[in-house]
Amino acid sequence: MESSPLYRCFPKLFIHDEFILTCPFPEDTPENRKRVTAAADRLSALMVLGFRKHCPDIPCIAEPCVSAGWSKAMESRRLGDGTLSIYGIDD
Numbered sequence: 001m002e003s004s005p006l007y008r009c010f011p012k013l014f015i016h017d018e019f020i021l022t023c024p025f026p027e028d029t030p031e032n033r034k035r036v037t038a039a040a041d042r043l044s045a046l047m048v049l050g051f052r053k054h055c056p057d058i059p060c061i062a063e064p065c066v067s068a069g070w071s072k073a074m075e076s077r078r079l080g081d082g083t084l085s086i087y088g089i090d091d
Contacts (some may be wrong), residue, residue, distance in 0.1 A: 005038035013070070017062075019043060020070060033083040038062030040084055 002008065004074035006021075013020040023039050025032035047062040068088035077085040085091070 005035065005042040009039050009043075019047065028086070028089060030081075030083075033086070036066050036086075037064075037083040040066055 009023045011019065011023045012022045013038040021039065021043060023036050025035050031078055044062040048060050051058075051060040051062075064084060065074040065076050066084040066086045067074050068086060070088060074087040077090075079090070081087055
Protein backbone atom coordinates (compact mmCIF):
# COMPACT_ATOMS: atom_id res chain seq x y z
CA MET A 1 0.00 0.00 0.00
CA GLU A 2 1.52 3.32 -1.08
CA SER A 3 0.57 5.04 2.17
CA SER A 4 2.70 2.61 4.23
CA PRO A 5 6.13 3.85 5.35
CA LEU A 6 7.39 0.45 4.18
CA TYR A 7 6.18 0.98 0.60
CA ARG A 8 8.99 0.15 -1.86
CA CYS A 9 11.23 -1.22 0.94
CA PHE A 10 12.12 -4.88 0.61
CA PRO A 11 13.63 -7.50 2.89
CA LYS A 12 17.30 -8.11 2.30
CA LEU A 13 18.29 -10.45 5.12
CA PHE A 14 16.96 -12.12 8.26
CA ILE A 15 19.49 -12.92 11.00
CA HIS A 16 17.89 -14.49 14.08
CA ASP A 17 15.84 -11.57 15.44
CA GLU A 18 17.13 -8.95 12.99
CA PHE A 19 15.20 -7.92 9.89
CA ILE A 20 17.31 -6.02 7.38
CA LEU A 21 15.50 -3.97 4.76
CA THR A 22 16.65 -1.97 1.79
CA CYS A 23 14.87 1.37 1.52
CA PRO A 24 14.79 3.19 -1.82
CA PHE A 25 16.00 6.57 -0.55
CA PRO A 26 19.67 6.76 -1.58
CA GLU A 27 20.31 10.48 -1.08
CA ASP A 28 20.91 11.71 2.46
CA THR A 29 18.32 14.50 2.63
CA PRO A 30 16.15 15.58 5.58
CA GLU A 31 13.03 14.26 3.81
CA ASN A 32 14.63 10.89 3.08
CA ARG A 33 15.84 10.62 6.70
CA LYS A 34 12.21 11.11 7.79
CA ARG A 35 11.07 8.40 5.35
CA VAL A 36 13.75 5.92 6.42
CA THR A 37 13.00 6.62 10.09
CA ALA A 38 9.28 6.07 9.47
CA ALA A 39 10.02 2.76 7.72
CA ALA A 40 12.30 1.59 10.56
CA ASP A 41 9.73 2.61 13.18
CA ARG A 42 6.92 0.80 11.34
CA LEU A 43 8.94 -2.40 10.98
CA SER A 44 9.79 -2.19 14.69
CA ALA A 45 6.10 -1.82 15.59
CA LEU A 46 5.14 -4.78 13.39
CA MET A 47 7.84 -6.95 14.98
CA VAL A 48 6.55 -6.11 18.47
CA LEU A 49 2.93 -6.81 17.43
CA GLY A 50 3.92 -10.17 15.98
CA PHE A 51 5.82 -11.13 19.10
CA ARG A 52 2.98 -10.10 21.40
CA LYS A 53 0.56 -12.26 19.42
CA HIS A 54 2.55 -15.36 20.33
CA CYS A 55 4.04 -14.32 23.69
CA PRO A 56 1.58 -11.84 25.23
CA ASP A 57 3.05 -12.03 28.75
CA ILE A 58 6.68 -11.35 27.78
CA PRO A 59 7.88 -7.76 27.29
CA CYS A 60 9.30 -7.09 23.83
CA ILE A 61 11.38 -4.24 22.43
CA ALA A 62 12.53 -3.99 18.83
CA GLU A 63 14.91 -1.06 18.53
CA PRO A 64 15.13 0.28 14.97
CA CYS A 65 18.52 1.15 13.50
CA VAL A 66 19.45 2.76 10.20
CA SER A 67 22.76 2.08 8.53
CA ALA A 68 24.63 2.64 5.30
CA GLY A 69 25.89 -0.95 5.69
CA TRP A 70 25.20 -3.79 8.10
CA SER A 71 27.28 -3.91 11.26
CA LYS A 72 26.87 -5.63 14.61
CA ALA A 73 28.13 -2.36 16.17
CA MET A 74 25.00 -0.41 15.16
CA GLU A 75 23.02 1.28 17.90
CA SER A 76 19.60 2.88 17.83
CA ARG A 77 20.16 6.62 18.31
CA ARG A 78 17.80 9.52 17.66
CA LEU A 79 18.96 12.91 16.46
CA GLY A 80 17.55 16.19 17.75
CA ASP A 81 14.89 16.28 15.03
CA GLY A 82 13.60 12.80 16.00
CA THR A 83 15.06 10.96 13.03
CA LEU A 84 17.31 7.96 13.49
CA SER A 85 21.05 8.40 13.22
CA ILE A 86 22.52 6.63 10.18
CA TYR A 87 25.37 4.35 11.20
CA GLY A 88 28.34 4.87 8.87
CA ILE A 89 27.32 8.46 8.10
CA ASP A 90 26.61 10.18 11.44
CA ASP A 91 29.22 8.44 13.60
